Amino acid sequence: MRINAAMNLSSTLWRILIVLLCFSIKLCSSQMNLLGFLTVKPAKLFLIGSNLTVYCHTNKCEKGFKLSLEVNGETVTSSKEVNCTAIFNLINFRMPSSSVICMLKGPDSSKIVDGGDLKGGLPPDKPENIICETTRSSDNIICSWEKGQKTHVNTTYNISLNRENGTWIELYQIQDDKQKGRPNPLTISRAVIEENIKYQLIITAYNPFGESQSDPFIFYLKDLVIPETPRIVNIEFGNNSQAAVLRWETSDSSEHLRSDVWLRTDKASSWTVAEGADLNESQIRVSGLRPLTDYEFQMRTYMPHNNTPRSNCSKWSASVRGRSPGKGPSQQLHVWRTFVSPGSNVTVLWKPPSPEDYSGVVQQYKMFLGNEQKQEVLCGPASSSVPVPAEIKAISISAITSYGTSPQADVPLKHSGGFGPVLRKLAPADSSSAVLASWTWTDDKHWSTSGGEPLHYVVQWTTVPGAEMKWQRVSKDQNNTLITGLRAGVRYNVSLYAVTSRGVSAPSSRLVYSKEQKPVSGPNLSVLVHEARRVHIQWDELPVDQQRGFITHYTVYLQTLDSSNTKLSVTVSGSGPRILWLDCPEGTLAVQLSASTSAGEGQPGKRIFSQPESPAAGLVIGIVFVITLFLAIVANLMCCSCVRKRIKQKCISWGPAWLDENLPKLGNSNAIRLLKEFGSEPSFSSTQDDPPLSAISFIYHEERDDVYPTIHVESSQDTSGEPTEDTTLLMSDRGTVLFDSQQEHGYKPQIATLTPRQEEVKETEEEQRAIPSSLDEDSCVFEGLLGGFLSRVEVEPTDPPLELNLSSVGALLWPKTPEETNVLNEGFLLGRRGTENNVEGESTLDLQESEKMTPHTTDTCLSQSTDEITLTGGYFPQGAALSSPARCDTLS
Numbered sequence: 021m022r023i024n025a026a027m028n029l030s031s032t033l034w035r036i037l038i039v040l041l042c043f044s045i046k047l048c049s050s051q052m053n054l055l056g057f058l059t060v061k062p063a064k065l066f067l068i069g070s071n072l073t074v075y076c077h078t079n080k081c082e083k084g085f086k087l088s089l090e091v092n093g094e095t096v097t098s099s100k101e102v103n104c105t106a107i108f109n110l111i112n113f114r115m116p117s118s119s120v121i122c123m124l125k126g127p128d129s130s131k132i133v134d135g136g137d138l139k140g141g142l143p144p145d146k147p148e149n150i151i152c153e154t155t156r157s158s159d160n161i162i163c164s165w166e167k168g169q170k171t172h173v174n175t176t177y178n179i180s181l182n183r184e185n186g187t188w189i190e191l192y193q194i195q196d197d198k199q200k201g202r203p204n205p206l207t208i209s210r211a212v213i214e215e216n217i218k219y220q221l222i223i224t225a226y227n228p229f230g231e232s233q234s235d236p237f238i239f240y241l242k243d244l245v246i247p248e249t250p251r252i253v254n255i256e257f258g259n260n261s262q263a264a265v266l267r268w269e270t271s272d273s274s275e276h277l278r279s280d281v282w283l284r285t286d287k288a289s290s291w292t293v294a295e296g297a298d299l300n301e302s303q304i305r306v307s308g309l310r311p312l313t314d315y316e317f318q319m320r321t322y323m324p325h326n327n328t329p330r331s332n333c334s335k336w337s338a339s340v341r342g343r344s345p346g347k348g349p350s351q352q353l354h355v356w357r358t359f360v361s362p363g364s365n366v367t368v369l370w371k372p373p374s375p376e377d378y379s380g381v382v383q384q385y386k387m388f389l390g391n392e393q394k395q396e397v398l399c400g401p402a403s404s405s406v407p408v409p410a411e412i413k414a415i416s417i418s419a420i421t422s423y424g425t426s427p428q429a430d431v432p433l434k435h436s437g438g439f440g441p442v443l444r445k446l447a448p449a450d451s452s453s454a455v456l457a458s459w460t461w462t463d464d465k466h467w468s469t470s471g472g473e474p475l476h477y478v479v480q481w482t483t484v485p486g487a488e489m490k491w492q493r494v495s496k497d498q499n500n501t502l503i504t505g506l507r508a509g510v511r512y513n514v515s516l517y518a519v520t521s522r523g524v525s526a527p528s529s530r531l532v533y534s535k536e537q538k539p540v541s542g543p544n545l546s547v548l549v550h551e552a553r554r555v556h557i558q559w560d561e562l563p564v565d566q567q568r569g570f571i572t573h574y575t576v577y578l579q580t581l582d583s584s585n586t587k588l589s590v591t592v593s594g595s596g597p598r599i600l601w602l603d604c605p606e607g608t609l610a611v612q613l614s615a616s617t618s619a620g621e622g623q624p625g626k627r628i629f630s631q632p633e634s635p636a637a638g639l640v641i642g643i644v645f646v647i648t649l650f651l652a653i654v655a656n657l658m659c660c661s662c663v664r665k666r667i668k669q670k671c672i673s674w675g676p677a678w679l680d681e682n683l684p685k686l687g688n689s690n691a692i693r694l695l696k697e698f699g700s701e702p703s704f705s706s707t708q709d710d711p712p713l714s715a716i717s718f719i720y721h722e723e724r725d726d727v728y729p730t731i732h733v734e735s736s737q738d739t740s741g742e743p744t745e746d747t748t749l750l751m752s753d754r755g756t757v758l759f760d761s762q763q764e765h766g767y768k769p770q771i772a773t774l775t776p777r778q779e780e781v782k783e784t785e786e787e788q789r790a791i792p793s794s795l796d797e798d799s800c801v802f803e804g805l806l807g808g809f810l811s812r813v814e815v816e817p818t819d820p821p822l823e824l825n826l827s828s829v830g831a832l833l834w835p836k837t838p839e840e841t842n843v844l845n846e847g848f849l850l851g852r853r854g855t856e857n858n859v860e861g862e863s864t865l866d867l868q869e870s871e872k873m874t875p876h877t878t879d880t881c882l883s884q885s886t887d888e889i890t891l892t893g894g895y896f897p898q899g900a901a902l903s904s905p906a907r908c909d910t911l912s
Contacts, residue, residue: 055079056104058122058134067229068140068172072110076122078133080104085126087133092118116140116172141173143230147223150237153246154210155334157271161213161244163206165223165234167196175227177203184218184238213241247321247334248272250279255340261311261347261379261423266304268319268337277321279304280333286314311347311379311423316340346379348424353417354493355429356478359410366412368431369405369491373419380422388416388428432524436472440518440525441499452508452535458500459516459528472522479503484511484531484564506534509568536569539615542625543574548599550630552606558599559613559625569617570594577612577624580605606632 056078066072076087087106089096092115100107106122121135145168152163167175179192189212197204213219221237247270254267266281278298282291283306294306294317309315317340322333354371372382387397387406391414399406408415415431441459448455457479477494479501494501506512512532518525539562549556555578562571571594578588586605594615608631614624657663686692 055124055131056122056133058120058136060120060136060138064136065139065141065173065228066113068114068116068142069112070140072113072138074108074110074120074122075105076108076133077105078124082124082126085124085131088123088125090121090123091115113138114140139173141227141229142169142171144171144175144225144227144232145169146232147177147225147234150221150223150234152208152221152237152239152244153335154241154244155248156245157248159210161208161210163208163221165203167203167225171196171227171229173227173229175203175225178224178226179206180222180224181208181212182220182222184220189219210241215241217241246332247277247323249335250319250321250337252317252319252337252340255317255342257342257345259345261345262309263305263307264309264315264317264342264344265299266306266317266319266340268302268304268321270321270334272321275301276323277301278324279319279321281306281317281319282336283315283317286316291318309344311344314341314343317342346423347377349373349378349419349421349426351377352427352429353419355417355431356480356491356493357415357431357433358480358489362435363410365410366408366415366433367405368408368415368417370417370429371404371493373421373426378419378421378423378426383420383422386418386420386425388418390414432519434523436518436520436523436525438520438522438525440528441477441516443514443516443528443530446514446530446532448532448534449502453506454502454504455506455512455514455532455534456500456502457514457516460499472520475519475521477501478517478519478524479514480517480527481506481512481514484513486513508535509533509537511564511567531570533569536617536619538620539568539571539617539622540566541623542612542614543598545611545613545625545628547611547628547630550609550632552632553603554601555604555609555611555630556599556601557611557613561598562615567615567617568622569619571615571617573616574598575614575616575621576602577614578602578604579610579612581608581610581629608632 056076059075059077060066061073061075062070074089076089078087081104087101089106089108091110096108096110099109115138117140118138119135120138122133124131124133147165147167150163150165152161154161163179167177175196177194177196179194180188181190181192182188190208192206192208194203194206196202217240219239221239223234225232250268250270252266252268256265256267257263258265268279270277279296281294281296281304283294284291295308296304296306298304304319306317318336318338320334320336351373353373356369357366358369359366368387370385382401384401385399385403387399389395389397389408389412397406413433415433416428417431418428419426439462441461444458444460446455446457459477474496476496477498478491479494480489480491481503482489490505492501492503503514510533512534513529514532515527515529517527541562543559543562545557545559547555547557557576559574573594574592576590576592578586578590580586584605588604590602592600608629611628611630612624612626615622657667
């Protein structure tokens with residue numbers, strides 16, 4: 021009783037609450053409707069795409085207010101107003117759900133007149149793809165179908181099950197599942213279906229906008245039976261992270277069943293069919309997996325038939341999750357090498373393995389050296405190059421990761437000896453950091469047969485000047501590649517190598533810029549010559565890092581500094597010589613030079629100021645230089661006594677014969693002086709005749725100085741440069757004689773004349789003296805007239821030429837000491853012809869050498885003078901002819 025009373029009380033309270041709620045709603049509606057109402061035609065539930073007309077009516081027209089319509093917050097302009105009603109047209113309105121509000125808007129406020137909701141929908145499509153399934157152990161048959169497009173309104177499905185003869189069996193009604201967007205599946209009891217009887221299933225869909233009916237689905241019960249849903253028992257990845265083996269089981273016999281697998285990752289929302297291969301009755305291998313990834317697997321089984329290999333598939337199994345293990349690298353590293361020259365140390369380079377080829381991290385790199393790979397070198401994970409001695413002839417590298425080791429990659433060290441492909445013109449890409457490199461072979465063969473089996477290409481690029489080098493490997497099937505990571509305005513040298521089984525080919529190289537820029541500055545300029553109307557200039561090549569592109573041309577700027585301020589510019593090719601003549605205005609010039617690339621002209625270089633050279637000044641300078649050079653040569657020659665004497669001799673030989681004749685001075689005659697002293701006058705028929713001859717008398721040695729004037733004999737300088745003391749002898753310590761020609765008084769009645777043989781000797785000596793000496797510049801080689809009689813004769817330049825006659829020889833025949841006899845070191849013959857009182861006589865003096873003279877010093881520079889030697893001191897009226905060699909022995 022208490023329970024019933026409580027239930028009655030609660031129901032009464034619910035009724036009261038409902039009545040109050042309805043009253044409040046009606047009250048609000050009545051308050052809103054006090055301003056007017058809103059009407060939609062044909063209706064608020066409409067077919068999508070229809071034209072709608074909305075009427076907005078106010079109960080009282082207020083001045084200054086205007087009716088408007090808002091659809092989903094957007095204002096719609098009215099098409100027509102009649103009294104207090106506004107009419108709005110919505111053409112081809114396709115919004116499935118929307119709200120409309122009628123507003124009364126004034127200058128300062130707005131009021132809501134009325135509002136409502138519009139609901140649009142579509143008629144249902146024809147149901148298709150009807151599927152009915154059951155298992156051997158199931159008591160129900162499950163049917164599903166595709167409804168087609170979304171109707172946006174509630175749709176009802178009526179399903180009728182009939183026998184083939186039309187007998188009605190069952191009628192079912194299903195509503196749309198609004199959450200799933202599809203109709204709920206139909207469940208038919210298996211008890212109403214009999215074996216070996218044909219049935220048909222018809223589905224009719226309808227809603228307020230229409231209805232549609234499916235085609236009859238005809239079936240036998242045995243056609244609806246599918247395999248039991250399998251269950252995944254285990255997932256095995258093993259050491260391979262790219263594949264997994266799924267083990268499954270089912271209540272049916274799995275002898276003839278096949279399976280399908282689909283999977284998805286945690287980050288994916290949709291399922292994808294996996295690549296599977298049945299290993300046996302209860303295992304399937306799934307490949308194409310990624311390492312260290314979480315997967316969700318499902319599978320189903322089916323019974324294959326000849327025509328329908330996947331007919332009657334089972335339901336998908338429950339999901340099973342698993343994580344794939346890490347992956348070790350399976351591919352070889354990309355390796356390369358560089359060296360400065362053959363035989364030098366090699367730098368081995370490699371690139372880290374591709375991230376898709378392994379999982380985990382690279383722990384280290386292992387390098388194997390030598391043919392037998394006995395020596396191992398470990399490098400850190402951040403390393404990418406290492407120098408290797410040139411003696412190593414085989415190198416291989418592998419990467420060690422946390423999940424495995426990559427296969428060894430051999431470094432190509434040998435040269436194949438063949439030629440590789442040729443680089444075509446390098447084309448900069450659209451971006452300023454990439455260049456497209458392509459290549460081709462010069463012959464018809466893609467690979468040279470002598471170069472070995474092709475492996476791959478290597479493209480290498482280096483900055484110019486060389487500071488940074490990069491490279492990449494390209495497949496042998498490609499003939500182009502994109503070089504990335506370049507910098508604009510930097511020159512690169514790109515080289516292409518072909519790697520074969522026999523080694524590396526010769527490179528093909530080209531220079532390229534990924535993007536040219538303007539030069540940083542202009543080249544250094546210099547003015548070589550500046551004439552009145554033209555100028556000769558030269559400039560240095562701009563450094564490569566300042567060019568920032570290929571120089572196409574140079575521009576020379578000329579500007580005068582006078583009042584005219586003339587400006588000229590001349591363009592010069594960038595590939596021509598960097599020196600040229602330019603026509604220019606007169607006066608002082610300011611010269612500048614700029615360089616240009618395909619990107620434009622760079623900044624001009626430093627300005628150079630130049631003035632033209634004065635022609636008169638240049639001529640004067642040339643004349644002064646020539647005169648100075650001539651005077652220097654003459655002064656140098658005058659300082660050499662040998663040269664002075666040679667010049668003097670040449671001048672005398674070119675002149676008349678009398679120029680060389682030494683005429684006696686009568687005022688210096690000793691005979692005249694003696695006659696004056698004794699008061700007797702000579703009876704000369706002419707003042708030019710010789711005095712009378714007197715008898716020959718022998719004078720002893722101690723009486724000689726009293727009768728004849730003293731012949732001054734000076735010894736030459738010794739090796740120390742100091743002259744020795746004067747003596748009456750004709751000998752010096754070095755065996756040289758010097759005749760004093762300073763005596764002003766003395767008569768020379770006769771002049772010894774050289775015989776023809778002596779003239780020949782003289783000519784021979786002059787020819788020998790014409791050969792320059794290798795001794796001092798003041799010395800020269802001389803072969804005297806006496807055949808070595810005089811080893812060194814020094815003659816003062818101011819002395820008159822000396823002549824050797826019988827009077828001078830006579831003084832030599834009586835030496836004072838035994839040393840004096842050494843003067844006669846060779847036999848000689850002097851002939852003299854003289855005329856006295858119209859009588860010709862001939863006196864001959866023969867001297868035989870008793871002892872040869874040996875100089876005391878090694879300085880044997882002899883006089884080059886070719887003058888005849890004449891003694892001016894003493895008078896010799898007669899000359900004794902000494903022809904017997906016994907005389908010389910006696911003197912000795």
